[in-house]
Amino acid sequence: MSRQDYSVQGLEKILSPTLLFFREKIENNLARMLEIAGSADRLCPHVKTHKCPEIVKLALARGIRHHKCATLAEAVMLAEAGAASVLLAYPVVGPNCARLAEIMRRFPRTRFAVLADHPAAVEALSAAMTQAGTSVEVLVDLDVGQHRTGVAPGEAAVMLYEKIARLPGLHLGGLHAYDGHNQQPDAEERRRAVDAIVRDLSGLLEQLQQRRLPVPRIVVGGTPTFACWAAQHLPNLQCSPGTCVLHDANYSRKFPELGFVPAAVVLTRVISRPAPDRVTLDLGYKAVCADPPAGQRCVFPDLPDAPQVLHNEEHLVLQTPLAQRYQPGDTLLAIPAHICPTCALHDFAWIVEKGQIVGRWPITARIRMA
Numbered sequence: 001m002s003r004q005d006y007s008v009q010g011l012e013k014i015l016s017p018t019l020l021f022f023r024e025k026i027e028n029n030l031a032r033m034l035e036i037a038g039s040a041d042r043l044c045p046h047v048k049t050h051k052c053p054e055i056v057k058l059a060l061a062r063g064i065r066h067h068k069c070a071t072l073a074e075a076v077m078l079a080e081a082g083a084a085s086v087l088l089a090y091p092v093v094g095p096n097c098a099r100l101a102e103i104m105r106r107f108p109r110t111r112f113a114v115l116a117d118h119p120a121a122v123e124a125l126s127a128a129m130t131q132a133g134t135s136v137e138v139l140v141d142l143d144v145g146q147h148r149t150g151v152a153p154g155e156a157a158v159m160l161y162e163k164i165a166r167l168p169g170l171h172l173g174g175l176h177a178y179d180g181h182n183q184q185p186d187a188e189e190r191r192r193a194v195d196a197i198v199r200d201l202s203g204l205l206e207q208l209q210q211r212r213l214p215v216p217r218i219v220v221g222g223t224p225t226f227a228c229w230a231a232q233h234l235p236n237l238q239c240s241p242g243t244c245v246l247h248d249a250n251y252s253r254k255f256p257e258l259g260f261v262p263a264a265v266v267l268t269r270v271i272s273r274p275a276p277d278r279v280t281l282d283l284g285y286k287a288v289c290a291d292p293p294a295g296q297r298c299v300f301p302d303l304p305d306a307p308q309v310l311h312n313e314e315h316l317v318l319q320t321p322l323a324q325r326y327q328p329g330d331t332l333l334a335i336p337a338h339i340c341p342t343c344a345l346h347d348f349a350w351i352v353e354k355g356q357i358v359g360r361w362p363i364t365a366r367i368r369m370a
């Protein structure tokens with residue numbers, strides 16, 4: 001990740017801190033996703049990474065019809081961008097059920113699906129859909145080891161699946177398995193972990209088949225295990241990576257074999273030189289995500305070895321013997337360690353094409369409610 005890979009003309013007039021998207025790199029990442037998946041129909045990319053309708057349109061232009069999201073605002077953003085199939089991969093509870101029904105009425109050309117992992121939740125969803133005079137597709141969320149949401153792929157999953165089949169206002173959408181805990185550095189170890197999940201999944205599929213319950217699709221995984229899942233031969237499998245569309249410094253370091261490149265950076269400027277060996281930037285944790293440990297929240301291709309010694313809301317302080325080279329107003333580019341929450345901090349991203357700023361795209365779904 002050298003500065004040459006991210007050279008941009010015309011930054012003088014661009015206010016900082018701000019997000020830049022490199023369009024060619026996004027296109028390359030989308031092409032790589034299609035290559036790994038084997039076909040567009042085996043993809044259901046998660047849009048929580050970018051929350052940006054223009055990137056959805058790039059995916060649609062490549063024939064990617066199924067899309068995953070985590071919030072109602074992302075579901076609306078997808079429908080407005082023209083997505084025909086939207087999976088809200090999140091348990092829908094409380095008044096959010098009725099809001100989902102309302103959104104479904106607003107976008108009749110989009111087919112919506114949701115996740116469920118609890119009998120009480122499917123009953124509430126069924127009541128809300130019935131009251132709204134509509135019906136939603138439900139995928140049973142399986143807990144395949146992360147222990148965040150989901151039901152174990154055994155008897156309880158079969159019972160929930162049968163319940164969904166019986167309830168009015170719901171129809172069976174299949175199964176969902178997200179294995180965010182599988183981040184083994186060794187790709188072979190990751191592959192073995194996915195193989196073990198597939199054995200459990202196959203057992204569950206057999207039980208559902210014996211009961212003549214249809215499984216229209218199985219939506220699985222994120223970026224680290226994307227290639228492991230894509231190599232499986234389960235019927236109607238859809239891989240749901242998200243981060244790799246924009247990618248980031250963390251995943252590049254941990255999973256170089258995947259072949260994705262960071263396509264988003266934050267433009268920052270030197271605002272102060274408080275000591276001979278210090279450079280202070282306008283890159284606080286309100287401009288770059290702070291969920292990685294302090295000191296590791298971004299990578300500077302120009303100053304890769306400078307320790308990040310202080311990170312406040314609007315300031316990032318670097319310690320470097322090269323500090324004298326920098327004057328207030330000088331620009332640096334920072335590759336975020338974690339891109340998804342970084343995008344959510346910005347209203348828009350400037351678009352770089354062939355090294356030139358050509359416009360900007362809104363991060364429409366950074367709001368929570370829709």
Ligand SMILES: Cc1ncc(COP(=O)(O)O)c(C=O)c1O
Pocket residue numbers: 046089178180221222223224240241242243244
């Ligand atoms: C349910 C679900 N699916 C897919 C993804 C995408 O994973 P990744 O960001 O590793 O691509 C996530 C990420 O948080 C997720 O929570």
